[in-house]
Amino acid sequence: MMVESASETIRSAPSGQNGVGSLSGQADGGGGGSSGGGAAGPAAGGAGRDSAVGADSNGEMSPAELLHFQQQQALQVARQFLLQQASGLSSPGNNDSKQSASAVQVPVSVAMMSPQMLTPQQMQQILSPPQLQALLQQQQALMIQQLQEYYKKQQEQLHLQLLTQQQAGKQQPKEALGNKQLAFQQQLLQMQQLQQQHLLNLQRQGLVSLQPSQASGPLQTLPQAVCPTDLPQLWKGEGAPGQPAEDSVKQEGLDLTGTATTATSFAAPPKVSPPLSHHTLPNGQPTVLTPRRDSSSHEEMPGSHPLYGHGECKWPGCETLCEDLGQFIKHLNTEHALDDRSTAQCRVQMQVVQQLEIQLAKESERLQAMMTHLHMRPSEPKPFSQPLNPAPGSSSFFKVTVSAADSFPDGLAHPPTSAAAPVTPLRPPGLGSASLHSGGPARRRSSDKFCSPISSELAQNHEFYKNADVRPPFTYASLIRQAILETPDRQLTLNEIYNWFTRMFAYFRRNTATWKNAVRHNLSLHKCFVRVENVKGAVWTVDEREYQKRRPPKMTGSPTLVKNMISGLSYGALNASYQAALAESSFPLLNSPGMLNPGSASSLLPLGHDDAGAPVEPLPSNGSSSPPRLSPPQYSHQVQVKEEPAEAEEDRRPGPPLGPPNPSTVGPPEDRDLEEELPGEELS
């Protein structure tokens, strides 16, 4: 899987034309893809190609490749996390909160999605960048911690030896003693150097991807980095530097928390009387080992075992095929007997579970806070479970809910990030939602659909997208729009748009032909993008009104969901404000990255109107969407085009301006437009 990683970088730059088509420009699909790709989706297709290309990739990796590689690793791990969690291994045990700071934000709903089925790509989609990073960091922190323990032990040992030697040396010739001391000291030194080196190394590796965020986000508070690949290795019982020793060390050094249950389920030999202590969850819940059916001894159930499924061993990193349970048991007892490796893996698993639990607790807490803030009944378990499993619709909406909620507490305008800030590494609403329900890489209209604040989203995860080869969960249209709106004069040439894409997203630094074609396609296709002849050529602008218009159909569905959701959560009274918030989130003040001036909830409402009102607009979406049309003027205002835009777009939209008044300065034109467009429209 990881093979998929580095590779595309290769194909990126050159627009791999296969010279088939008529003209050059569209060498799209690159060598491999072609039409078939569609089904699998871009990412899938990309992955496919990747692997193909990646195979050849030699040992060396470029930074970008390394980054990608690490991401893949992280995904792997994340997947494992979920996998494990889903397998019911949950054994509450809460450690000190050392790592709580880096608690991973894995949407509960995600965890419910039968992780086994998830591919790294999907994981990418499911976990928001911040989540991925968090995951990664969590592991890094873990590793670091373990390593430090290990090194510490080593040093202690050396010291001990040294002392012993010194004592013993009393009878020895001074010279000899001196030598020995020297040797030990050297050893010690080496040890330290090794440690430093190792840590450095890990850090460097880990930081490749973290750096960006560190510079700008809460992530920087996270512990030192550790190569994300370590964990898997640990699971596999190989590779991790200093691992063997580490095992024994960790046993004492690490704050092992776990439960008997876990232990039993892990190590066959009864001998395992884990020195594990029970902890309590943040919320005070004792982590009592709930005798889970699956955690009971494997001999129990004739046909099943928590570690056995689909004919293979589910031990982390094992996957050995076993024809039947008997064989599996045998395998379990031989391969996963009580030894250093197994215990280490077990510990890792415990950590995993702990993290997940911590996260769950946090999310619960947050939810409670939110609900409290919103004057709702706090102890409503539904919020969690409801959206999780059921229909895709609700689940996706849940995400929106979360996002909206995120900004709620602090005031509508608050960037979600800050809310979750220090502890929870960025939890972009749009992202989470987008990725989640987009399921496949190809589908990422979510953001659009649910109007996630792409701008804020981007602002928050700017660095991430910039460096991580992760496909942004936004539609091309929304991205293009964002690109255009980000500029002072709100107009961009095609090439500039390209540049924006590549500048903002690592993902778009590859497969250029494909996405460029898509960009062009989108520009042409969507009415919201208006081409304006400029002196130096043509520039593209955004007709915000038109853009918003596109959404009605989408949003029509949302309200329903909203209602469902709301009713389900007894959000009743909140309805209005909630929707307003929703709307708000849907209408990020895209302009400034700083966006969202806190506390101006009221100002947001209008937007809400728009969104809510939009659906009301029975316009045929676009086509001849005529009546209330008036786009041209609008952007013509905001856009400083040399030429009369009206002309250029005349054909497109003979729209008569309803809002001649938009003195739309480059500032917040949208608000204005919307307000005017749908004055006082209430969600109906």
Added chain:
DNA sequence: GTCAACATAAACATCG
């Protein structure tokens, strides 16, 4: 099952 939105691929046109 239908529909809308979207992604992707590709053919074709236009222009510098």
Added chain:
DNA sequence: CCGATGTTTATGTTGA
């Protein structure tokens, strides 16, 4: 002619 830019059509996927 070539490449960049635009337009349009076709097809497939997904969610409502």
